[in-house]
Amino acid sequence: QQNVQQSPESLIVPEGARTSLNCTFSDSASQYFWWYRQHSGKAPKALMSIFSNGEKEEGRFTIHLNKASLHFSLHIRDSQPSDSALYLCTRAGNSAGNKLTFGIGTRVLVRP
Amino acid sequence: EAAVTQSPRNKVTVTGGNVTLSCRQTNSHNYMYWYRQDTGHGLRLIHYSYGAGNLQIGDVPDGYKATRTTQEDFFLLLELASPSQTSLYFCASSDGISNERLFFGHGTKLSVL
Numbered sequence: 001q002q003n004v005q006q007s008p009e010s011l012i013v014p015e016g017a018r019t020s021l022n023c024t025f026s027d028s029a030s031q032y033f034w035w036y037r038q039h040s041g042k043a044p045k046a047l048m049s050i051f052s053n054g055e056k057e058e059g060r061f062t063i064h065l066n067k068a069s070l071h072f073s074l075h076i077r078d079s080q081p082s083d084s085a086l087y088l089c090t091r092a093g094n095s096a097g098n099k100l101t102f103g104i105g106t107r108v109l110v111r112p
Numbered sequence: 113e114a115a116v117t118q119s120p121r122n123k124v125t126v127t128g129g130n131v132t133l134s135c136r137q138t139n140s141h142n143y144m145y146w147y148r149q150d151t152g153h154g155l156r157l158i159h160y161s162y163g164a165g166n167l168q169i170g171d172v173p174d175g176y177k178a179t180r181t182t183q184e185d186f187f188l189l190l191e192l193a194s195p196s197q198t199s200l201y202f203c204a205s206s207d208g209i210s211n212e213r214l215f216f217g218h219g220t221k222l223s224v225l
Binding site for chain 1: 145147152153154155156157160168170171202209211213214215216217218219
């Protein structure tokens with residue numbers, strides 16, 4: 001089974017601060033990387049994806065991917081209380097049947 | 113946005129009981145999935161399917177059966193429920209298996225007493 005590790009397990013950030021979440025994976029053949037966000041009592045919802053090394057920005061959210069170091073991250077600029085949620089990272093390879101593997105998640109609390 | 117509907121929302125059964133969780137998606141997605149979510153374990157894949165009549169084994173399949181009767185409908189069956197299967201179950205669908213986002217249902221909370 002492909003392994004995905006997330007850190008930290010939880011963090012508290014003040015409103016307006018930058019939040020950084022990390023994800024490491026064990027399979028160097030991984031091709032597709034996603035971040036999902038799950039608000040309390042709700043279903044997970046896809047936030048952003050990245051399929052090649054580098055950086056991708058969408059609004060206040062930025063993903064970094066470094067396949068050589070088996071690491072990708074999510075950064076939230078100007079964190080808002082509405083960003084408080086469980087953040088799940090996931091990866092998949094490109095071979096047939098290579099399904100998404102999720103990390104345990106990082107719980108983020110943004111304090112006003 | 114893709115619609116995935118699960119039923120029931122909550123279910124309580126006893127050890128040894130028979131439970132069926134239902135999922136319907138209305139966006140003609142090829143792939144459907146059943147996950148369970150537990151504290152300390154995250155989302156774990158039980159079974160998935162890439163079309164009517166197809167079934168693929170996930171990462172934690174023991175104690176679960178699944179059946180995809182149509183493009184829209186995917187069922188999860190617990191024939192002899194055990195307390196270890198108390199969990200929050202999510203159904204999801206997607207067009208592709210890895211490069212397309214998953215759309216999740218609202219979840220079914222199952223308690224096995």
